[in-house]
Amino acid sequence: MAKPAALSEERTVPPTEPERVPGPVLKRLAGPTAWADERTGAAGLGKYFLRKVFPDHWSFLLGEIALYSFVILLLTGVFLTLWYKPSMAEIEYEGSYQLLRGVAVSEAFASTLDISFDIRGGLLMRQVHHWSAMLFVAAMFAHMLRVFFTGAFRKPREINWVIGVALLSLGLIEGFAGYSLPDDLLSGTGLRFVDGLIRSIPVVGTWAEFFVFNGEFPGDLIISRLYMAHILLIPGILLGLIAAHMALLVYHKHTQYPGPGRTDKNVVGYPLYPIYMAKAGGFFFIVFGVTVLMGATMQINPLWTYGPYNPSQVTAGSQPDWYMGWVEGAIRIMPGWESHIGGTTWSWNIFLPGVGLLTLLFVLLGVYPWVEAWLTGDKREHHVLERPRANATRTAFGVAGITCFSLFMIGGGNDIIAVMFNLSLNTISVVLRWAVFLGPVLAFIITKRICIALQRTDQERLLHGSESGVIQRSPVGGYSEDHRPISQGEAYTLTHHNEYPPLPAEGVSKRQLQARRWFYGDNMSKPTRAELEAAASHGHDGDGHDGDGHGGNGHEVAGRESRELSSSRD
Amino acid sequence: MKFLSSRRRHRAVRPLLLVAALFLTGALYTVAVPDERSSADAGTSTQVEEGRALFAVNCSSCHGLNGEGSSEGPSLVGVGAASVDFQVETGRMPLAAPVEQAPQKENIFSREDIDAMAAYVASLGPGPEIPTEAQYDPEGLTAEQIAEGGELFRTNCSACHNFAGSGGALPNGKYAPPLEGVTPKHIWEALRTGPQQMPVFSEEVITDENVRMMIAYLQSLEEEPTGGLTLGGLGPVSEGLWAWIVGIGGLCLFAVWIASKGARK
Amino acid sequence: MSHTGGSDISVRDTRTSAGTTRSDDERFPVDNPGVEHEPPRWTDADPDAGRSAYTFVVGCFALVPVLAIAFVVIYFAVPQDVFIDVGSNHYMAQHLLLGLTLGLAILLIGVGAVQWARLLMDDTERTEERHTAASSAETRTAAIDIVYQGLQETNLGRRKLIGRSLLGALGVLVAPAAVLLADLGPWPTARVRAETIERTIWGEGVRLVNDVTYEPILAADLEIGQLVNAEPENLQEFHGHHLQVERAKAAIIVVRMDPNSITIPESRSSWHVNGILSYSKICTHVGCPISLWEQQTHHLLCPCHQSTFDLGNSGVVVFGPAARSLPQLPISTDAEGYLIATSDFTVPVGPSYFERDSRNDYEDGDA
Secondary structure (H helix, E strand, O other): OOHHHHHHHHHOOOOOOOOOOOOHHHHHHHHHHHHHHHHHOHHHHHHHHOOOEEOOOHHHHHHHHHHHHHHHHHHHHHHHHOOOOOOOOEEEOOOOOHHHOOOEEEHHHHHHHHHHHOOOOHHHHHHHHHHHHHHHHHHHHHHHHHHHHOOOOOOOOHHHHHHHHHHHHHHHHHHHHHHHOOOEHHHHHHHHHHHHHHHOOOOOHHHHHHHHHOOOOOOOOHHHHHHHHHHHHHHHHHHHHHHHHHHHHHHHOOOEOOOOOOOOOEEEEEEHHHHHHHHHHHHHHHHHHHHHHHHHHEOOOOHHHHOEOOOOOOOOOOOOOHHHHHHHHHHHHOOOOOEEEOOEEEOHHHHHHHHHHHHHHHHHHHHHHHHHHHHHOOOOOOOEOOOHHHOHHHHHHHHHHHHHHHHHHHHHOHHHHHHHOOOOHHHHHHHHHHHHHHHHHHHHHHHHHHHHHHHHHHHHHHHHOEEEEEEEEOOOOOEEEEEEOOOHHHHHHHOOOOOOOOOOOOOOOHHHHHHHHHHHOOOOOOOOHHHHHHHHHHHHHOOOOOOOHHHHHHHHHHHHHHHHHHOOOO | OHHHHHOOOOOOHHHHHHHHHHHHHHHHHHHHOOOOOOOOOOOOOOHHHHHHHHHHHHOHHHHOOOOOOOOOOOOOOOOHHHHHHHHHHOOOOOOOOOOOOOOOOOOOOOHHHHHHHHHHHHHHOOOOOOOOHHHHOOOOOOHHHHHHHHHHHHHHOHHHHOOOOOOEEOHHHOEEOOOOOOOHHHHHHHHHHOOOOOOEOOOOOOOHHHHHHHHHHHHHHHHOOEOOEOHHHOOHHHHHHHHHHHHHHHHHHHHHHHHOOOOEO | OOHHHOOOOOOEEHHHHOOOEOOOOOOOOOOEOOOOOOOOEHHHHOHHHHHHHHHHHHHHHHHHHHHHHHHHHHHHHOOOOOEEEEOOEEEEHHHHHHHHHHHHHHHHHHHHHHHHHHHHOOOOOEEEEOOOOOOOHHHHHHHHHHHHHHHHHHOOOOOHHHHHHHHHHHHHOHHHHHHOOOOOOOOOOHHHHHHOOOOOOOOOOOEEEEOOOOOEOEHHHOOOOEEEEEEEHHHHHOOHHHHHHHHHHHOEEEEEOOHHHOOOOHHHOOOOEOOEEEEEOEOOOOOOEOOEEOOOOOEEEOOOOOOEEEHHHOOEEEEOOOOOOOOEOOEEEOOOOEEEEOOOOOOOOOOOOOOOOHHHOOOOOOO
């Protein structure tokens, strides 16, 4: 509200607007615009929104994939509801799929078969719906990783990060509910697993089970209850959260990668209207088109081969959709721990990897922005993204998390992997029991070292320029490589990342100091202006002063790092 | 040759040479070592005698000279002719190396040899006979029977062999093999004899008609149309993989293109 | 108004504004060179390139109606039972063609629009000022003042009970809302549990029958190494979801092993018929039906989470996440030689639950 005051200087410069020659288009628009504006004040909104600038980068489109997949899910989902019957009543299948004729199935299963075989375009819409559900969750994960690794969750975007975590967790539940609706053998097996999962909750598990399933598994209502959750309750909440997510995005304005002309006080990119509308709108059609092509050419969830759900049947390769695979893996590799205390049973073997791990992931994700803010003591606003290498510990955290997640995923597909690669199922499980703890630690250490090595490379480029590949021999016989100074734009990009207050800082408790030293003490500090100028003039004096350019550089870099660790610089 | 000479001190040369040498040795070995196929001449008069001779050469080292079994292989008394027919004709026996589970490979015996060995093993003790075509031929079943075959398949078979007959994992490196392309006769024999870890499904419990129904279901399943590429028929694991590769991967390529600037001068 | 995020659009042409700015902030040691100057695109500089880009975009859009018409024609003209064979795959022709035409049509709209934006629209990068998310200090003070003033106007300061009683009233409303959900399902009291999850339809004299065909099983028909997926004979009396509920607990597997190769504890010596043993098919982990039985090792594997049970040793767990042995069903034969149960399971089948008394389950080494 009060902020535009700061811009008064700029405002005196008339913006470069297209010349207003009232051509036929403008004339025709004037009428409707006036009509709408008089009733809604839309012109003000238009003035504010239409030329809003969005930075352009491919990784900024990952979230858009998720958003568009959600729209596709709504469209195809509505189509499916026109024929789907959320009923567990038993009927004899009489549709056109020969191999199940006369088999007793639920109405839910029969109507899904009807959509697949008797409604023209029904199978296409079903497959598009399922593929876009997979993409919806996958894109949310990818988008979240982008936001995490670039530090886009930092102030002022912590709330939007939490909304994102909520969207992701709801997306998982939404996907699982949809997976269960056709009432085929695989989805029924999945429900059976959820039944076991709910039962395992200490104290209230049996009550929760009876309340969810209306009695004993499978009961007669779970499909219609899941249907309500799948098409009304969860999409409704998702829609509200997406609206809040987008509103905050617009309010904060999009983050941008460091680059020439980019600062924390501006945003460089293309205006919403017309370029971004065409690009983002076009991308919606591209996402939609690709999903439809996937639905046309790649079979997904062929429930007619799974058959109807029958609690005494099961198939090899019983797995949930990929996004629940890590929970499945954790459940598989968990040792069989159970306590029997008096007349009670405590199923740690299901509760810990199931309920526990799900909660742990979302709590860890949810609180991370505050954890990092505490670790760094950084309370500033950030709008320019960090390159992953610039924040070595965070990046290492992220890679450790991905490693852990992937190892659990491997556990979730251990039977398929065992067959594909001629391995022993049991060996995979036993190895994974250790790997899920050791792998992330290893990944953390390696990633952190790689990041710091990359920081050194940047430092090297800043102070000594880029390697030219030209080797010179000095009169005394030493060899050295010519370095060319990098452009100012690159130098600006390489030095724009956030730097935390040097250690030890004042007013910091001892524990906080330790935490900070651990979190960013190993990072290379940026060269100062004076150091850069000195390096530049040194470069002009001629290379190979000591007959071995690299050795000299190495010492200098190492020296700088130790200085950063031991002392403070104003 | 300049290319080669200029790179002969390359770091990768030594490991590459080693690999090449290993390949060469392996290739020479396969050529040089004589084919182990039996050339036992059938000099005896009866089929059983002929089978005994074949058995002595090909099977006795593990199963004992009289099929009584040893630490290396089980007794064959009472396994029946069907068992020999299945094991030998699918190439599982004779075993090439002591492994957890005999893999399927090319059969090296003629029909007569197999019949002779089967006759010999059958003479050791009563067991399932090699079936006649009427016992396993799925022709002539009604649509309802085939659908019921599906129910039987999902109840008795899919736990190990997967809903689409694509196979699955068993403990400690063992596996249930895929059923695609397995002949009806071999399916019948496997059910009746329970090869290796597979349980037996005897004729009295799963009737020949039940077996024909299941075979008919499997064959129909292979002929059924699909809603696109089946992605291995392995269920959600492969679907998830392809969602990332084709979906997210493909859309990321589009995203890179969208965010790129138009070509400049 | 909603213009809080900086309504002012100070758009500058970056091509003219490129100029080095020196920052006094010590954190940034390199001067900001400003947004890079971009040379013109080929499509701007070369009329031919511009024309071909134009043709491409229009071409994309022009193909869409063609594909849309093809879609409609295919919808009505291609029957559902026509297949396209590629290799060993049989694709449903109508499904495939509908998908290809629709997918391509949608994709082309997107490709055309993006190419239009990339190559033909003015792609000058613009710079927009950004402001901190926070309101100014004055605004914040003003807002707090307003809230405070409103509080004064409510007279809550003097009449405190209004506020507290309102909050209390709203809080108490949670109770009716929660109570409304109490009928979500029957309450699993000890009595209800005993009638539901703690019993199955097995009982003394109930015949074991083949699953699917419901044929009774003659003990003499089972060979060593045989596996039968079985159900209780009285399962046929159930239909609909009752059938599912009972089947989810009563399903069993019957196996025959060489009595000399297995361990049978004394307490279970009368539970088998010449090495024919019967176990619950429902995994004690999370309840998947298990029938992956290895006849030589006597191990039974669950395909869901790979719990492995040793059926030659009263169903104890030998691997995997399951914690409890598989319940064994005591069986015998009737006068005609058919297999029958001699009682229900002695412990509840299926996955664990909190109130389950797991002290009676068989543990390795029990007599």
